[in-house]
Amino acid sequence: MIKKIVIVGGGTAGWLAASHIAMRLKPHLNKSYSVVLIDSPDIPTVGVGEGTVPVIKDTLKYFGISESEFIKQCDVSFKQSIKFVDWEYSPGTTEKNYYHHGFDFPKLKPFDITPNWLLDEELNKLHYADLVSVQSHACNLNLSPKRLVDKEYAGIFNYAYHLDAGKFTNLLSKHAIEKLGVENIKATVTDVSTTNSGYINGVATEEAGFIDGDFFVDCTGFKGLLINETLKGEFIHKGDILLADTALAIQVPYEDEEQEIPPFTISTAQKNGWIWDIGLRTRRGVGYVFSNKHETLDEALNVLSQYLNQDVTEKDVRKIDMKVGYQKQPWINNCVAMGLSQGFVEPLEATGLLMFDVTARIFADLIPPDKALLNCTAELFNRDITQMWESTCDFIQLHYCLSKRTDSQFWIENTDESRLSPTLKEKLSLWQRKLPSQFDFRYSVDSFRLDNFLYVLYGMNFKTNLEHYAHMFENKEQEIQNLKNSISEGVRFCEQNLTGHRDFLEQVNKFGLAKV
Numbered sequence: 001m002i003k004k005i006v007i008v009g010g011g012t013a014g015w016l017a018a019s020h021i022a023m024r025l026k027p028h029l030n031k032s033y034s035v036v037l038i039d040s041p042d043i044p045t046v047g048v049g050e051g052t053v054p055v056i057k058d059t060l061k062y063f064g065i066s067e068s069e070f071i072k073q074c075d076v077s078f079k080q081s082i083k084f085v086d087w088e089y090s091p092g093t094t095e096k097n098y099y100h101h102g103f104d105f106p107k108l109k110p111f112d113i114t115p116n117w118l119l120d121e122e123l124n125k126l127h128y129a130d131l132v133s134v135q136s137h138a139c140n141l142n143l144s145p146k147r148l149v150d151k152e153y154a155g156i157f158n159y160a161y162h163l164d165a166g167k168f169t170n171l172l173s174k175h176a177i178e179k180l181g182v183e184n185i186k187a188t189v190t191d192v193s194t195t196n197s198g199y200i201n202g203v204a205t206e207e208a209g210f211i212d213g214d215f216f217v218d219c220t221g222f223k224g225l226l227i228n229e230t231l232k233g234e235f236i237h238k239g240d241i242l243l244a245d246t247a248l249a250i251q252v253p254y255e256d257e258e259q260e261i262p263p264f265t266i267s268t269a270q271k272n273g274w275i276w277d278i279g280l281r282t283r284r285g286v287g288y289v290f291s292n293k294h295e296t297l298d299e300a301l302n303v304l305s306q307y308l309n310q311d312v313t314e315k316d317v318r319k320i321d322m323k324v325g326y327q328k329q330p331w332i333n334n335c336v337a338m339g340l341s342q343g344f345v346e347p348l349e350a351t352g353l354l355m356f357d358v359t360a361r362i363f364a365d366l367i368p369p370d371k372a373l374l375n376c377t378a379e380l381f382n383r384d385i386t387q388m389w390e391s392t393c394d395f396i397q398l399h400y401c402l403s404k405r406t407d408s409q410f411w412i413e414n415t416d417e418s419r420l421s422p423t424l425k426e427k428l429s430l431w432q433r434k435l436p437s438q439f440d441f442r443y444s445v446d447s448f449r450l451d452n453f454l455y456v457l458y459g460m461n462f463k464t465n466l467e468h469y470a471h472m473f474e475n476k477e478q479e480i481q482n483l484k485n486s487i488s489e490g491v492r493f494c495e496q497n498l499t500g501h502r503d504f505l506e507q508v509n510k511f512g513l514a515k516v
C-alpha cells in the first residue's frame with residue numbers, strides 16, 4: 001500500500017503538490033494516509049515571474065481558499081491579458097506594434113469576423129483582439145474584470161492574477177498545514193536512500209534524521225535531487241529552439257502611489273529577449289528574460305536600466321539561470337518530479353506556475369492504491385506530461401517565429417523555420433491556407449488551444465490566404481456592423497459598471513468580495 005507520500009522541497013511547486021495530494025486523499029488523510037513536506041528554511045522561492053493563468057482560480061477555490069483573503073495577503077492584482085509590445089516589428093516601425101492575448105474566449109459565434117478581417121484591408125487595420133473581444137478594450141481602459149458584488153472567483157471577464165510569489169507560497173503552506181492536514185518538517189536533506197531495485201525508501205536530513213516513505217515527490221528545483229541525482233533521469237534540453245535562458249528580476253516601487261495599475265502583464269520585446277512588467281498593488285515586478293549566448297550580463301543590465309530609466313547593477317537584481325527543457329520521464333519508480341525539477345521553458349505565458357499546478361493535480365488524481373500499479377500509472381502520466389511540455393514549447397515558440405524582426409541574430413535565429421518542431425511547422429503550413437480549427441488540436445491535455453493560438457497568430461498578423469474562398473465571406477456588412485455595435489455596447493457597459501483597477505483593489509482590501 002502507498003500510505004505515506006513525502007514531498008522533498010517547498011516553494012510554490014511543493015505546496016501546490018502537497019495541497020492537491022491532500023485534497024485527493026481527503027477524508028482519509030492522517031488516518032490511513034499521510035502527506036509530509038520537507039523543506040529547508042534557508043532556500044528561497046525561485047519565482048521567476050509573478051503572473052498566473054485563469055486555471056489558478058479553479059485551484060484556489062478547490063483548495064477552499066477565500067479569494068478576498070488571497071488578494072489581501074499576497075499583494076494581488078488582476079490579470080486579464082498579456083500585452084505584447086514590439087514583438088512583430090522593431091520599436092518605432094509601426095503604430096500597430098502591440099497586441100493583447102486576452103483570457104476571454106474570442107467571440108466567434110454567431111458570426112466569426114476572422115475571415116473578413118483577413119480579407120478586408122480597412123478592417124485589417126484594426127487590432128484583431130478589439131474585434132473579437134470586449135476585454136482588450138477594458139484592459140486599455142485599465143478597468144477591473146469584476147465588481148464587488150460579483151461572487152468570489154467570478155467576474156464580468158475571465159481573469160487570473162499577478163501576485164507576490166513569496167507571500168503566495170506562505171499562504172499555500174499555512175492553508176495546507178492548518179486546513180488540509182499536511183505535515184511540515186523543517187529540515188535539510190543530505191542523502192537519498194534507495195533499495196536494490198532502484199526505489200526510494202527514505203531521505204536523511206540534518207535536523208530530523210531519517211524520514212521514510214512509500215512515494216516521493218521531487219520539488220528540489222533545477223537541481224532535481226531525487227529524479228536527476230538519485231534516479232538518473234534523462235533531461236530533454238530545449239535550449240536549441242527556446243533561446244531565452246536567463247532572467248534578471250527586480251522589484252520597483254511606484255513613483256506615484258496612486259498611479260493606475262494595468263490589469264494585464266506587459267511583455268516588451270528587446271533585441272535579445274523580452275521584459276515583463278507586472279503591476280502589483282504596492283510595487284511593480286519587472287524582469288528581463290534574455291539569451292546569454294547573444295548578450296552579456298553587463299549588456300543585459302544596460303537594457304534593463306534603459307527600460308526602467310534608472311541605473312541597475314548586478315546587486316540590484318536576482319539573476320536566475322534557467323534550465324530550459326523537461327524530464328523525459330518525470331515519474332520513475334516511486335518518485336515523481338514536480339515544479340522546476342520536472343521542467344521549465346520560460347515565463348512568457350506564465351507557463352511555469354501553470355505546469356506546476358496542472359501536473360500536480362493530474363498526479364494527485366492518478367495516485368495508485370498500491371505499488372503493483374506504479375509502472376502502468378507512471379506510463380500514463382509520463383505520456384501525457386511529455387505531450388503537455390511539447391505543446392507548451394510549440395506555443396512559446398509561436399510567439400517568436402511569427403516575428404518580422406531582423407534587428408539581431410537572436411531574432412534571425414528565432415524566425416528560422418528549420419528550428420520549428422514538426423507539429424508546429426505542420427500547423428503553420430496548414431493555417432496559411434485555412435482558418436485554425438478546434439480539430440487541429442488533437443490532445444485534451446494541451447494547455448494552449450484554439451483561442452490562445454488565434455490571439456497570437458492574428459495579433460502578429462499571420463497571413464492566412466483565403467482569396468479562393470472570398471466569395472463565401474462577401475455581403476457580410478450587416479453582420480460586421482452588428483458585431484461592432486455589440487463590442488461598443490460591451491465597452492459602454494464596462495465604463496458604466498467597472499471601476500479603475502487600483503480603486504477596485506483598494507475596495508477589496510477594505511471590504512472584501514461577495515461570498516454568496
